[in-house]
Structure formats: structure tokens, C-alpha cells
Amino acid sequence: MDQSTAEWANEVLKTSLRSGERTLVISDAVSALADNPGREIPIDPKKLEYLRRLIAYILDGREIAATYNYVLLVALAVFTALHWWPRFRDARRRRTFAESHANTSAANLQKRSRLAGCLEYSRGDTCGEDAPSSSSSSTLAGAQSPGRHPKITDIDLERQPLLGRDSTHAxxxxxxxxxxxxxxxxxxxxxxxxxxxxxLPSNGTSLVVLAYICVNIFFNFYQGSLKPEYSFAFTDRAGYVFIVNLPLLYLLAAKNQPFKFLTGYSYEALNIFHRRVGELMCFEAVVHFVGMLLWNLVFTPDWLRVGDLQYFMTRRLTLLGLGAFISYESLYFTSLGTFRQRWYELFLASHVFLQVAALVFLYLHFWTARPYVLASLAIFLADRIIWRLGLKSTSVCADLDILEDGNTLRLSADWDIPRRNRRVLCGFFRQNITHGWHPMDHVFITVKSLGRTHALQAHPFTIASAAPGTESDPEGPPNHAWLSLLIRAHDGFTTDLLQHARLKSTVDVRIDGPYGxxxxxxxxxxxxxxxxxxxxxxxxxxxxxxxxxxxxxxxxxxxxxxxxxxxxxxxxxxxxxxxxxxxxxxxxxxxxxxxxxxxxxxxxxxxxxxxxxxxxxxxxxxxxxxxxxxxxxxxxxxxxxxxxxxxxxxxxxxxxxxxxx
Structure with missing residues (x-):
């Protein structure tokens, strides 16, 4: 088969796929492509039918894969409902319970008043002047002592459930x-x-992961063909399933993402799903890469083959795809637990560099990936620059104290929480640690004075001190925040910080957070x-x-x-x-x-x-x-x-x- 026929067939295939028209008439494509009116056009019906079927399989696969994120939105809506419905229900039950106890307390108060009046009339005593009282003070600045809350003694609350259920078994x-x-x-x-x-995670988590994998298997195979001569369509769809998962991967990796509000789970709780998505995408990339190799080496019909393996591997399209493939596979291997534990600093640096490189290669690799790459890049930049470097970061001077075991230090700082501004938009900018935090929140810290290597790194630590609240009343005194982090020395950053603490008792720290x-x-x-x-x-x-x-x-x-x-x-x-x-x-x-x-x-x-x-x-x-x-x-x-x-x-x-x- 001469080379002109193969070139013609590949041009038809390329033009048809770019147009997105499944029913494109081959002769129309030819008339649009032919520069030479006298150019010979193959008219073998079997070859034309094969091209039509191959184009149909490819375009069908792309259309099916394009609906993937709609399925994810439906799943997200279900998880959102599962999260918010119990919250609304519990809030309603809690209000009902509080109102019933308020009414009971008021009735009991009236009874006590009448009883006190009777006692005063019969005994001539005054009621309440010598009643014992208790108070306690807390050594934690800025926190209210629990002993200052009055205790209700009229109701045996030990026998009554919080939400008003009967103590008898249902x-x-x-x-x-x-x-x-x-x-x-x-x-x-x-x-x-x-x-x-x-x-392994819990069975419930494994079930969600399994459902996610099954959905992706469905999108890989639905209305496709497993015949070797149509393997290009299957391989193309694997690449498309890869790119439609891209925004999800970057959303799950972002420290500031909507899943926390919708599902109640912050990014660290969803990290296991981020990893599973990344692993599946790397597998799809392998399928796409190996499939393309097999297509060009084995399954391409002779009349459709253009060039040898060297020609295929040196094409711009292939080289850009290889760059993206190597970047994402390197991301996977450097994200493995053993690698992170041994070379955490290298993991942090490589993760950022490889992500950016992979997105650039993927954007240039093929035009169908560009909308998903741009969406992922927007998520990445918004999280890193707008929130983490802009809204969430601040610098403080912190104290360092080495604890009794000699291998743990406490990093602490304190400040007055700024007063709340009544302007609506001002709340958007009150997101860094100086405006307070919630219990169980964590922060990322960077200590530039430890050297150039650590200047670009951010390490996570849970806030070990009580939360002061997130705002100060503009009418009253400001809340005081006491920040305390427990840091155990291992290798790298924590060991260097411990050595610094042995020489100096203070350090300048950039804090990114809070998160949780x-x-x-x-x-x-x-x-x-x-x-x-x-x-x-x-x-x-x-x-x-x-x-x-x-x-x-x-x-x-x-x-x-x-x-x-x-x-x-x-x-x-x-x-x-x-x-x-x-x-x-x-x-x-x-x-x-x-x-x-x-x-x-x-x-x-x-x-x-x-x-x-x-x-x-x-x-x-x-x-x-x-x-x-x-x-x-x-x-x-x-x-x-x-x-x-x-x-x-x-x-x-x-x-x-x-x-x-």
C-alpha cells in the first residue's frame, strides 16, 4: 500500500475527529483536504467502512466520557444530602429538647419560689442568702471557666438523653x-x-472507592469495542477518562475546597480519595501509553500505517505525551508512603514542580485536554496563591521550649485577636491564624531562618492549645489567642528546628492556616x-x-x-x-x-x-x-x-x- 493512501486516511481521521461529526462523509473530508484536484482517492468500501466505524467509536467514547463529571456532581449531591439532613434534624431535635427543659425549669422555679415563701412565713428565715456557691478560675487566658455555669438540679439529666429520647430500649x-x-x-x-x-481503610470507605473504580470502568468500556483493530478507540478513551478526572484530583488536593462545606470533611479526611484518584489516573495513563505503542507496532492496518516506531516516538504529539506521562508517574512514585516518610522535603518540592510540568505537557499534548487542564490550573493557583499565600498566611515571632523528653519542643505565640469589622466584605479577609481558629485545626509552618531548603517548605502541625474563637466583639475587650504546637523531632525540618531551639529560644515563623x-x-x-x-x-x-x-x-x-x-x-x-x-x-x-x-x-x-x-x-x-x-x-x-x-x-x-x- 503506497504512502499517499496512508497519509490520506490519517488526514481524514484527524479532520473527522477535530470536527466532532460522527456522520462526516468521507468524500466531504477528502474534498476539504485535497490540495491537488488530481490526487488519487482510495475508494475501497471496506476501508471506508472501517474508517467510519473507528471514527464513530472514538467520538462515542469522547461523548460518553464528557458526561463523567455530571455523574460526580450527582454523587456529590447525595453525599451533601447525607451530611446536611442529619444536621438539620439534630438541630430541630435539640431546639425542641432545650425548649422543653426551659419550660420545665421555669415551672420548677415557680414551685421553689412558692416553697421558699411558705418556709419564710413559717420559720421567718430568708431564702438564698446563705446558700453555698462555687466558682473556679482557669489558668488558660481568654477562656471562660466551666465552674461559672449554673447547674440545673431540678431535672435528673443523667437519666435523660441529650436529644430527648426515652431511656427505654426501642x-x-x-x-x-x-x-x-x-x-x-x-x-x-x-x-x-x-x-x-x-x-486498609474501613469497609465503608473501601466501598466508596470501589464504587468510584466501577464508575470509571463503566466509562472505559461502555459502547466500546475490544477488537484489536479498534484498539485505538479504546486507548483514546483511556486518555480521555484520565483528563476528565483531572479537576477532581486537584480539588481533592486543594487545602481550600468546597467539599468541606458540602460534606463536612476537610481536605485531610479526603486525602485517601485524592490518592486513589491519582492512582487510577496513573493506571489510565499507562493504558493510554501502552495502548498507543501496541496500536502503532501491532494493530494498525498496513494501509493506515505512516512511518516506523522511530517516526512515532519522535513526533511532537508523542514527545509531549511522554512528558506528561513521566511527570504524573513520577508524582505517583514520590507520593508513596515509604518515599514521603524518608524524603519528605524532596516529596514537597517535587510535588509542586511535577504538577506544573505535567499540566504544561498535557495542555500542549492534545487539544481535548485543554479545558480540563485550565480548570485544574485555576484550582491549583487559586488554592496556592490566593488563599494559602494571600488570605491564609501571616508571620509571627514564636517562643521555643524543649520539653522533658528532650526530643519534643513546644512552639508558642500569643496575640490579641483583631476586632470584628462590621463590613460584609471584611469577613472574607479574616482567614489567617491571627483571627482565631477552631478546635482540632492545624497549620502549616515555614521557618526561613533554618536555611534555603526550608524556606520553600511548609510543614503541618495540629494546634495543641484551646481555640479562642474567631472574632472579638467590637464593643468589648479583645479575645487573646494562645497558640501552641507540639513538634516531635524526626529527620529533616523537625531536627533542624530542635537544634535551633537549643541555641535560641525564639524564631520567626510564617503560618499558613488554620485548616480543619x-x-x-x-x-x-x-x-x-x-x-x-x-x-x-x-x-x-x-x-x-x-x-x-x-x-x-x-x-x-x-x-x-x-x-x-x-x-x-x-x-x-x-x-x-x-x-x-x-x-x-x-x-x-x-x-x-x-x-x-x-x-x-x-x-x-x-x-x-x-x-x-x-x-x-x-x-x-x-x-x-x-x-x-x-x-x-x-x-x-x-x-x-x-x-x-x-x-x-x-x-x-x-x-x-x-x-x-
């Missing part, structure tokens, strides 16, 4: 039993994969029993939550019961949390349990501890909330203990607060 029905079994299974976390020792979610706090606030478990430095996550709970306005009104279990490795780790803070929590009614250090007594039976709390809640018909922050083994133990408790009928909500990288 009748067990087949549907409720099945619901408990399903919920328990979804909450359960399997053991790590043997040999490679890779941790109040989902766990809001969950605990509507539960009768709150149980918080911290493993080691996980106390930095748990303590702000505890402080917010005991200082909430409804803490004493609702009679919420709060328990803390803090598992430490050595006695020196007790210095991570000042004893006076723990004493204040105990005075506020928090039941604190700190077992003997695991280095001396081994690991405590966390499973039995959770089961005891769950059994008590189940017997009283109470709703229980559990928040856990610690190592993977502790998190898995707590999750599975909750799963078993749910299977036995306990109404329990669980939040695992583990920061993933």
Missing part, C-alpha cells in the same frame, strides 16, 4: 437489626494486607456521652476538643458525660500537656484515665474500655460519640470496638482524626 425489628449489621460492617476496618503490610473541620466537635455536642481517646501526641488533637466541650454554654444544662483516655509511651510524655490543664478538666467533670506508660506496662486494653463505655450508654439508652487520635493500631482497635458496639445496638458515632500525607 423495640428491635428485623429492619433495625439489619441496619445495625450493615452499619457495623461499614464501620469495621480489616487487618493490614499481609507481606506488604499496607493498611468542626464536624467532630459538632457531633460530640449533640451526644449524651462523649469519649475521647488520644495516643501519644494525639492529645494535641483531643485537648482543644475537650476544652471546647466543657466551655460550651449547654455543657451543664444537658448534663453531658465526658471521658478522656490518654495512652502515653513514657512518663516524660506527660509534659506534653501541663498538669494544671488536666486538673481544670477534672474540676469541670471530665473523667480522665491515663494508664501506665506502654514502655513499662504494655498496651492498655482500649477495646475493653470502649466496650465498657458503650455498654453503659446502651443500658441507659444514651447516644455516644467517640473521637480517636493516635497511631494506626490504636485507631483500628477503636474503630472495630465501635463496630462491635454498633452491632450490639449502641447508638454511637465515630470520628478518627488521623492526619494523612
Amino acid at each position: 423495640a428491635t425489628t428485623p429492619i433495625s437489626s439489619l441496619s445495625r449489621v450493615v452499619e457495623s460492617w461499614l464501620m469495621y476496618q480489616p487487618r493490614p494486607i499481609p507481606v506488604i503490610n499496607r493498611s 473541620s468542626v464536624d467532630a466537635l459538632e457531633m460530640l455536642q449533640i451526644r449524651d456521652t462523649a469519649v475521647l481517646i488520644a495516643g501519644g501526641s494525639g492529645i494535641a488533637v483531643v485537648f482543644p476538643l475537650l476544652w471546647a466541650l466543657v466551655h460550651s454554654e449547654d455543657y451543664y444544662s444537658y448534663g453531658r458525660e465526658i471521658h478522656l483516655l490518654w495512652v502515653i509511651h513514657s512518663r516524660s510524655h506527660r509534659s506534653w500537656m501541663p498538669q494544671e490543664r488536666l486538673d481544670e478538666l477534672e474540676k469541670a467533670g471530665v473523667h480522665i484515665t491515663i494508664p501506665e506508660p506502654t514502655a513499662e506496662a504494655g498496651r492498655p486494653n482500649v477495646d475493653a474500655y470502649i466496650e465498657a463505655q458503650a455498654s453503659q450508654a446502651r443500658e441507659k439508652g444514651l447516644e455516644m460519640g467517640l473521637v480517636v487520635s493516635g497511631p494506626d493500631n490504636l485507631n483500628r482497635t477503636a474503630r472495630n470496638a465501635c463496630a462491635r458496639a454498633v452491632g450490639r445496638g449502641t447508638d454511637i458515632q465515630l470520628r478518627i482524626e488521623k492526619f494523612g500525607w
